[in-house]
Amino acid sequence: MVGDPGIEPGVRLREGVTVPCHTLRPVAHCRADYPPLIGPSTTNMIVSHPLHSARDVRYRLGQSVALGSHMKKPKWVIAKEQAKRVAASETVWLFGLHAVRDALENPARIKLRLVVTRNALERLGDAVAIGGVEPEISDPRRFAAPLDPQSVHQGAALEVKPLNWGSLEDVAIGDGPMPPRLVLLDRVTDPHNVGAILRSAEVFGARAVIAVQRHAAPETGALAKTASGALERQPYLRVRNLADTMVALQGMGYLVLGLDGTADQTIDEALSGRRDHAVALVMGAEGPGLREKTLATCDGLVRIDAAGGFGSLNVSNAAAVALYAARGVTV
Numbered sequence: 001m002v003g004d005p006g007i008e009p010g011v012r013l014r015e016g017v018t019v020p021c022h023t024l025r026p027v028a029h030c031r032a033d034y035p036p037l038i039g040p041s042t043t044n045m046i047v048s049h050p051l052h053s054a055r056d057v058r059y060r061l062g063q064s065v066a067l068g069s070h071m072k073k074p075k076w077v078i079a080k081e082q083a084k085r086v087a088a089s090e091t092v093w094l095f096g097l098h099a100v101r102d103a104l105e106n107p108a109r110i111k112l113r114l115v116v117t118r119n120a121l122e123r124l125g126d127a128v129a130i131g132g133v134e135p136e137i138s139d140p141r142r143f144a145a146p147l148d149p150q151s152v153h154q155g156a157a158l159e160v161k162p163l164n165w166g167s168l169e170d171v172a173i174g175d176g177p178m179p180p181r182l183v184l185l186d187r188v189t190d191p192h193n194v195g196a197i198l199r200s201a202e203v204f205g206a207r208a209v210i211a212v213q214r215h216a217a218p219e220t221g222a223l224a225k226t227a228s229g230a231l232e233r234q235p236y237l238r239v240r241n242l243a244d245t246m247v248a249l250q251g252m253g254y255l256v257l258g259l260d261g262t263a264d265q266t267i268d269e270a271l272s273g274r275r276d277h278a279v280a281l282v283m284g285a286e287g288p289g290l291r292e293k294t295l296a297t298c299d300g301l302v303r304i305d306a307a308g309g310f311g312s313l314n315v316s317n318a319a320a321v322a323l324y325a326a327r328g329v330t331v
Contacts, residue, residue: 095153095221102229104131110161115145120155162219165235171208179328181206182280186294191217195226196316198234204323208235212242243297249280258282258290258298266305267325275329281322
């Protein structure tokens with residue numbers, strides 16, 4: 001008897017009878033010396049006790065499939081799914097009039113909740129209507145947004161989803177009036193520094209600021225307030241591995257230069273005759289600087305030319321000076 005029609009209703013099967021079958025999948029009960037055959041490729045089922053009809057066969061096979069579906073997932077799969085759920089539920093509280101206004105006016109930003117004082121509501125003006133979120137009026141003495149008590153919120157706070165700037169290729173490749181410039185940050189964790197770097201990147205026309213996912217400043221209210229609105233316009237990407245990202249940029253034609261105070265050449269010297277190239281500037285945290293692998297992956301190391309014996313700059317100031325020194329030529 002072959003296929004589903006091969007088992008007629010009311011036909012009794014003897015114990016141990018082999019039923020060739022191409023459409024029925026697994027069997028619920030198998031003889032002890034035969035393991036279950038799971039999947040649509042099963043061609044023989046060893047029936048261990050009498051079944052009364054095709055309906056019985058289907059019911060018992062359905063039980064077997066349900067039991068098989070409860071197999072445990074590998075730990076790495078579970079961890080990946082959990083990370084996705086956490087990312088999907090993540091929100092950020094932006095605060096300060098500039099940061100909140102620019103976020104409200106950004107159509108790419110998902111807004112969830114706006115808490116304002118009456119004074120801040122008046123100062124935000126039309127941005128509230130543009131944002132499309134109903135404001136919650138709060139007493140300035142008992143401000144309702146869950147912010148750090150030390151936050152200078154100016155009576156305005158907005159809960160949002162983090163921005164999605166796409167992939168590395170999305171920001172690194174594309175036409176423009178000037179050769180592209182990128183800023184890569186190696187473990188720069190201070191949100192105020194990153195916010196200031198985003199402002200400088202916007203001013204000097206950098207395509208994006210790129211940092212690692214771990215040991216770097218995430219998108220926070222403090223970062224957004226320091227960026228003074230630049231976070232809404234200036235791409236801020238987080239990547240898993242900085243060295244791999246540098247290699248990928250080199251494959252796209254970027255000249256990757258690491259800032260190091262002990263370097264033999266200045267930025268101007270390194271870019272002599274190459275200002276029409278795409279350039280990525282890599283900067284490390286104050287103190288530790290660039291990590292060993294980051295240094296080894298750079299195409300070259302450069303320094304900021306300084307007058308006098310004091311040649312150390314805060315990383316955000318260094319980023320501004322380096323972007324100006326590395327400016328390209330019109331193409």
